[in-house]
Amino acid sequence: MGSDNDLELPIRQFPGRGNAADVLPHFSPDEKPFFAGLAGARLVLQACTNCKRPRFPVAPACPYCLASGFEWSNVRPRGVVHSWARYHRGYLPEFAPLVPYVVLAVRLLDGPVLFGRLADNDVEPQIEMPVHAIAERWADGGHVLAFACDQEAR
């Protein structure tokens, strides 16, 4: 779905506090390839072997064609803001220093909608604004998906 260069995620340092291990899903080995992909600077999703559509969240069955088979594949780390919300309260200690911060629902060019924090604090979010995925490295070395505006230097 594009050259290697187009698939690479910029990696930034997470500006909040704490460890990624405390905010990642505890119980789902199914999601390991997704997070391993981020550590390798790639956005990796399941693609259905039947209908070929990439999907998210990680799941054993395709929500579109209902088939079970899938393979992990790179998707283009680009999309547009489908929706956004600005947190005025620090519900999670890891994100409390970032308040107010914006969480995005991003509609990828390849289809699925993914959640991620807007890493650019000085940008006013707009629905349909183009963004790209980044990987943020946390203090414990874990990598987490976030998004940045396309007008920012990549």
Add this chain to the structure above:
Amino acid sequence: MAARRHGVAIVGVGTVGFGTFTDSSSATLANAALERALEDSGLSRADVDGLLIQIGSPRGLDYDAAARLLALNVRFTSQTWSHGRFGATVMQHAALALTEGLADVVLCLAVFRNSAFAKIGTAGFPSFGEGLREGGGPHAETHWAGLAAPIGGAALAIQRYLHRYGIDREKLGRVAIAQRRAAAGNPLAVFSKEIDADEYARSPYVVEPLRVLDCSVMVDTAVAVILTTSERARDLRQRPVCLLAYQGIRGGPNEFVFGQPGLGVNQAEIFDYSPDKHVMSVFGKAGLDPGEIGTLHCYDGFAPQVLWTLERFGFCGPGEAADFIGDGRIELTGTLPVNTSGGHLSEGHSNGWGHTLEIVAQLRGQAGPRQIAGCETAMWGTTIGDAIIYGI
């Protein structure tokens, strides 16, 4: 010969009210609500042979403790997930059990003490663990994205909805303002002081675009609702409030507790919602059109859920709800009074049980200053498609 199907009715209700009951145990609160419901119905504790619990431990009582501590000897009991969304499901299970003869008198019990736990918005809030659940949190909680607490998913969904239909964000305030006006006549309501559009606009954001006044108020409560067959109900103290028709919660990749299917927030597919024959079938089973519903009561943890419920069940078209409610239509004197107790936003977050008490009061003609003239039918509905239509 096929078994004869018979109807089911609510015959007794009781509550301790809504507020902070830090010094009372769940069992003591539940017992007080039960005593009132038994008194209301004219039944005795020994008559109860079915028990359904909505919220279990640790905020309330699990079924086994409830039966033991409340001295209930039951032959049919069950309990749902500790979430508000299952209020109507509990009632439906009661109706199914009565219809199948698994019990003769079923007590539906909701008791919970939120004040015993840290507030939403603090790290000690117990359901924060849900965000780390396999498959993500029930309100789209995704901790690694900073998407925490139920309000985050609601905020993302309403932001998309407002954009999709080009709706002025401040129109959302009509929900909180209308429900607060209704709550002024409800002695059980936590908040009963009227608010206007200016006060609403000054209400601070919690998770933008949702303001404090768009959020429900957390309370402690115990509510007891007693159901039996329509046949037995005829001999009891109150006019029976009959369950005319009901349908369950919908689930699937396109279902999210906040927003219509197709909104694309925590949902697989993006499309424009319109009600399908399944979601509308509850009206057909009740023999009523949406326009014949006397009062609508819907789950309102956050104000947008009222708009989405109106659209989910075709009371108005997609994207039209904010205008639909703009001319007083959902107030007590309107053509479709909604959440006339003040709902979760003003009466207190009772997981829908306060709404059920209100439906019963309205249909019995016992709603005092809130009474809707000639109210003969009422409906419970939620954004996830479950519904009960009641009649007197």
